[in-house]
Amino acid sequence: MRRIILAIVSTTAALVFLLTFKTHNVSSVTAPPAAVGTPSASAGGGSGTSSGTGTSSGASPTPSSTPSGGSGASGSGSGISSAKTVTGDAADTIYGPVQVQITVKNGKLTAANATMYPTETPRDAQINAFAIPQLEQETVAAGNANIDAVSGATYTSNGYITSLQSALSKAGI
Amino acid sequence: MWRSGVTTFARGRQAQASPAPGSPAAPARARPAAVLAVIAAGGLAAIALWWTGTPPIHGLGDWLTNAGRLTGLACGYGVVVLVALMARLPPLERGIGADRLARWHAMGGRYIVSLVVVHAVLITWGYAVTAHTNVISQTKTLLVSYPDVLAATFGGLMLVGVGISSARAARRRLRYETWYYLHFYTYLAVALAFSHQFAIGAEFISNLGARIVWGTMYAGVGAAIGWYRFVTPARQAARHQLRVLSVQREGPGVVSIVITGRHLDELRAEAGQFLRWRFLTRGLWWTSLPYSLSAPPRPDRLRITAKQLGGHSHALAALRPGTRVLAEGPYGALTAAARRQRKVLLIAGGVGITPLRALFQAIPAGPGDLGLIYRVSSDSDVVFRRELEQLARQRGAQLWIISGRRADLGGDPLTPAALTTNVPDLAQRDVYLCGPPGMTAAVTQALRAARVPARQIHHESFEF
Numbered sequence: 001m002r003r004i005i006l007a008i009v010s011t012t013a014a015l016v017f018l019l020t021f022k023t024h025n026v027s028s029v030t031a032p033p034a035a036v037g038t039p040s041a042s043a044g045g046g047s048g049t050s051s052g053t054g055t056s057s058g059a060s061p062t063p064s065s066t067p068s069g070g071s072g073a074s075g076s077g078s079g080i081s082s083a084k085t086v087t088g089d090a091a092d093t094i095y096g097p098v099q100v101q102i103t104v105k106n107g108k109l110t111a112a113n114a115t116m117y118p119t120e121t122p123r124d125a126q127i128n129a130f131a132i133p134q135l136e137q138e139t140v141a142a143g144n145a146n147i148d149a150v151s152g153a154t155y156t157s158n159g160y161i162t163s164l165q166s167a168l169s170k171a172g173i
Numbered sequence: 174m175w176r177s178g179v180t181t182f183a184r185g186r187q188a189q190a191s192p193a194p195g196s197p198a199a200p201a202r203a204r205p206a207a208v209l210a211v212i213a214a215g216g217l218a219a220i221a222l223w224w225t226g227t228p229p230i231h232g233l234g235d236w237l238t239n240a241g242r243l244t245g246l247a248c249g250y251g252v253v254v255l256v257a258l259m260a261r262l263p264p265l266e267r268g269i270g271a272d273r274l275a276r277w278h279a280m281g282g283r284y285i286v287s288l289v290v291v292h293a294v295l296i297t298w299g300y301a302v303t304a305h306t307n308v309i310s311q312t313k314t315l316l317v318s319y320p321d322v323l324a325a326t327f328g329g330l331m332l333v334g335v336g337i338s339s340a341r342a343a344r345r346r347l348r349y350e351t352w353y354y355l356h357f358y359t360y361l362a363v364a365l366a367f368s369h370q371f372a373i374g375a376e377f378i379s380n381l382g383a384r385i386v387w388g389t390m391y392a393g394v395g396a397a398i399g400w401y402r403f404v405t406p407a408r409q410a411a412r413h414q415l416r417v418l419s420v421q422r423e424g425p426g427v428v429s430i431v432i433t434g435r436h437l438d439e440l441r442a443e444a445g446q447f448l449r450w451r452f453l454t455r456g457l458w459w460t461s462l463p464y465s466l467s468a469p470p471r472p473d474r475l476r477i478t479a480k481q482l483g484g485h486s487h488a489l490a491a492l493r494p495g496t497r498v499l500a501e502g503p504y505g506a507l508t509a510a511a512r513r514q515r516k517v518l519l520i521a522g523g524v525g526i527t528p529l530r531a532l533f534q535a536i537p538a539g540p541g542d543l544g545l546i547y548r549v550s551s552d553s554d555v556v557f558r559r560e561l562e563q564l565a566r567q568r569g570a571q572l573w574i575i576s577g578r579r580a581d582l583g584g585d586p587l588t589p590a591a592l593t594t595n596v597p598d599l600a601q602r603d604v605y606l607c608g609p610p611g612m613t614a615a616v617t618q619a620l621r622a623a624r625v626p627a628r629q630i631h632h633e634s635f636e637f
Contacts, residue, residue: 003280060393152232
């Protein structure tokens with residue numbers, strides 16, 4: 001009996017020890033590398049205490065697009081009210097690239113669509129099946145890139161936001 | 174001094190101890206501590222594989238999933254270790270001994286089987302939390318849409334089944350052969366579970382180097398199994414052509430079998446070792462029986478002695494000369510090679526006299542340096558009485574035969590005090606101990622209490 005207890009206790013202790021170390025690394029980290037040069041601030045990094053329930057973790061990437069006179073898209077707010085679609089640069093995550101396409105009408109973001117996201121493994125597919133729609137919804141609701149990352153889909157969220165920012169800056173909003 | 178039922182032979186005339194048979198270069202022997210260190214190092218390497226391949230984690234889902242991955246890695250590595258322990262690798266068999274290897278395997282087996290269940294639970298739960306589904310639907314998803322998980326689940330269930338059948342309560346009800354053949358399902362379980370490691374294991378999916386190393390580990394142990402458990406016995410059978418020479422009754426329910434063959438010296442068997450014998454005759458051909466050599470091995474003959482235990486020994490007594498025999502081995506660490514001191518004491522309990530009878534004849538020792546305590550429940554259980562007495566006279570060795578139950582003798586005759594009284598220089602001797610597990614445990618305790626250092630106590634207990 002003693003051996004059984006010893007085995008259980010030492011296995012649990014070893015697991016907790018190893019996992020705690022991995023968690024501590026997170027507290028001061030910045031988000032994973034993104035291809036486009038927009039730094040996304042500690043999205044997901046500071047959320048070491050997220051409870052993993054259905055709510056998104058708090059994160060607010062700083063919008064970085066410099067106001068530019070028409071970067072790659074037609075004029076700003078002149079009378080033409082046709083909707084245009086802009087695709088942001090693909091952002092790399094360790095599971096694969098994420099790319100976002102937005103629809104802008106009258107200078108307002110009316111739709112967002114992730115055209116590319118990781119689906120290589122069944123796990124990626126399963127996670128992104130709920131993460132992507134949520135991100136797209138939030139994008140339209142917020143109208144900009146100030147959206148929360150989806151808990152449990154940190155890397156996809158970061159890649160999405162990065163690509164979204166690129167699309168927004170290309171669209172000039 | 175030990176009282177009734179004791180026969181004591183003081184040293185008689187000067188006699189030369191029979192010289193040990195000339196042995197060629199000593200075969201490799203693994204040290205138990207070294208083997209455990211290697212096993213631990215491998216385990217740490219597996220953990221390092223997880224460490225380097227895992228991004229920072231946060232959240233309950235990540236915690237559960239990664240705990241599941243760690244336990245999964247431990248299982249994938251652990252089963253390889255368990256199988257390797259039983260691969261009959263000669264350095265392990267000579268250096269650690271079959272009984273200790275079996276005990277390690279049993280302990281590790283219980284741990285790994287439990288860990289497999291924990292791994293499955295943690296992964297399912299972790300995936301469910303991360304994907305915001307409930308555990309039931311996550312289980313269905315895992316079984317149906319993740320590659321190779323269904324096969325791995327069958328493998329896991331098989332392992333659990335084998336584990337249950339190996340529990341003490343179950344083994345009491347099962348015949349040895351039934352349990353033995355059930356145990357082979359572990360090979361199938363490992364085969365079924367292997368592919369899911371590479372198909373969905375996070376550490377292996379995108380790491381070719383890890384897959385190569387891991388696969389090599391599995392392949393290596395598989396090759397060892399094939400070589401040492403199948404090819405080598407077949408080669409030995411062809412080389413040695415063992416046959417039963419004669420069968421002789423030693424006493425009630427005890428029979429000695431002399432086996433002859435060719436080039437037996439190539440077996441490199443040593444006194445104190447045993448082999449696993451398969452007698453190719455009706456009723457015995459499908460079972461492999463471990464019996465010790467009861468006399469030092471000769472280049473042309475081997476003698477084993479078996480006690481009547483269940484159906485087999487009846488069949489053994491009925492063996493006809495000329496019956497072909499297959500033998501695996503030799504195995505066992507209870508040999509003269511384990512010895513460190515000049516003086517030796519052999520302690521045999523019941524059927525444990527078999528290997529010690531061989532050592533009594535062959536272990537190098539001068540007059541007065543060798544003793545044998547033979548503990549039996551009753552006089553009729555004594556075997557080899559004349560041979561032992563003769564050897565004691567020839568070698569100037571001491572022989573005590575203590576027969577009788579404890580109740581009749583007024584207590585346990587092998588107490589620390591009794592041992593040191595009768596064998597004053599006990600703490601300076603190497604003690605070889607062989608008998609039923611209860612007896613060896615009790616005597617080991619008594620020896621330790623009598624201040625015999627643990628490294629001078631060598632024992633083997635027949636519990637396979």
